[in-house]
Amino acid sequence: MGFKEDLQKLSVQVGERKDYINNEETTKQSLIIPFVQTLGFEVFNPLEVRPEYIADFGKKKGEKVDYALFKDKKPVMFIEAKSVTENLKNHDAQLSRYFNAVPEVKLAILTNGVDYKFFTDLNSENMMDDSPFLTLNIMDLKDSDYETLQKFRKDEFTKEELLNHAEELVYMSALRGTLRNLFKNPNDDFVRFLIKDVSEIRVTSAVIERFRPLVKKAISNTVLDIVSTSLSKDEHLEEPEVIEPEILTEIQETENSQKREVITTQEELSAYDRVVQILGKYGKDISDVNYKDTTIYFGIYRKNITNWFLRFNLDSQTKHIITKLEMDEAKLLSNGFEVGPPQKRNGNSRIYFNSIEDLEKLENLIVKCYDQLK
Structure with a gap:
């Protein structure tokens, strides 16, 4: 059975047991110890799990965290347990004292056997963060929760990996919140x-x-x-x-x-007439070819304005045509005229020319643009 299946089995067990538990000690034995076992720690081996571990902080003596988990004979995780009937909201400070007292520990867990809050020290070294980098409900695990808990298994746990992953989770949570607000x-x-x-x-x-x-x-x-x-x-x-x-x-x-008022110039109309003549010369259907003048360009389209195939800019000092042809293809058909990229997402290529008469030299390009229409 794999790790994910073990967690799924634990999730079912917690759901079956929690309604019959009304104190902290039974919560530990029935809900939390099985979780520690799922992470791969031997709960009856004091080299790996020590209950009531002393974590004195400052002048306050006799402070004991419910469980300290060890790897390579060094404490790596603290678990502070509460009864399944308790809300975890007001117990962060107690866990913080334990965490801050033992610099080797980088992961602190507060749990009532159902809800889990995971803390580390991203903001200030050896000082537990005010907010958890991960919260989860063992009875409602998401795919991302399985992935994260995998990193807390005894065989895979490293302090460096923990801090990196915790930082990613914090940033991801913040980014998701920002994107959610922006999207809404x-x-x-x-x-x-x-x-x-x-x-x-x-x-x-x-x-x-x-x-x-x-x-x-x-x-x-x-x-x-x-x-x-x-x-x-x-x-x-x-x-x-x-x-x-x-x-x-x-x-x-x-x-x-x-x-700004749109003014269609005689030069633009001449460009349209010349394009229609070229298409007719090559036997193309010109019955539904029309133009649309805007303050940005003079466009020539077929059937509807979104089905454009040429856009002229004749108002600037550098006259040019915008097409949907890719740059390489436009260069092959431009008969030596300069070809450049378009601005923004306005077409795929831009061909520079000097006068309307130059359109005769761009016949192949104009016909190709027409033929590309859907």
């Missing part, structure tokens, strides 16, 4: 960070408020996606709704357009 109610800084990663628009308070529900929805969809992909394909889970970057872009453009 994304704050302005978090929303602003995400907007800047997908767009170049000016982030105002109005933009943040518009994006906040989208961020919450995107987080929810992403979590569902991660969970669903980790499950068996036989469960036939529905694919979660995904918010495409293009849809976000349209919302961004709407917000931006409220600040």
Whole structure:
């Protein structure tokens, strides 16, 4: 039987016994000693387990911790036991005195046989932390609890590993709490960070408020996606709704357009006409090819605005086309024109040119972009 199975067996035993226990001594014998045995310590061997171990602190003499667990003849863990009928809330200080009195000990456990609180000295060496790095209910163990308790087994226990793992648990707990709060109610800084990663628009308070529900929805969809992909394909889970970057872009453009008027120039219309002519020349269906002008770019799409294949920027000193082609493929089709990376997540490549007449030299690239549409 493996360690996890031993703990599961102990969990069942605790559930069966606890209602028949009403004092500390019976709690020790029926619930806590079996836990110590599960960790691999010989409970009747004083070289490994010593009850009523003296841990005097300062002027206070006769202090005794319920159990001291030894490895290589040195104390490594203290266990302070309380009756299964007691709440552990107000007993940390007592355990702290024992822990602080014996520098060799790096793990202190407070338990009533059902609930366990694990302490160490992350904040100040040889001084027990005020808060436990781990709390668990032996009758309701999580997968992560089995993994952690494995590190406390006699054969595997080391002080260095304990401190490293305890520190990880503390940070993980703090990070989970922060992420949980951010996911439930994304704050302005978090929303602003995400907007800047997908767009170049000016982030105002109005933009943040518009994006906040989208961020919450995107987080929810992403979590569902991660969970669903980790499950068996036989469960036939529905694919979660995904918010495409293009849809976000349209919302961004709407917000931006409220600040600046969109003016479609003759040069942009000429670019559209030239693209349509090139596609027609190669026998492509141009009946549903249209354009969308924004304050960020002049886009050409087929059927709907999210199905774009070219985006022009003709307002800047360096005219360029943004495409969904990867950089290497764009270079092969660019007929010697300079190719660079796009900004943010706006396409995959950027081709620089001088005038609308140059589009004739980019026919192969334009047709390839059209052909890539779904």
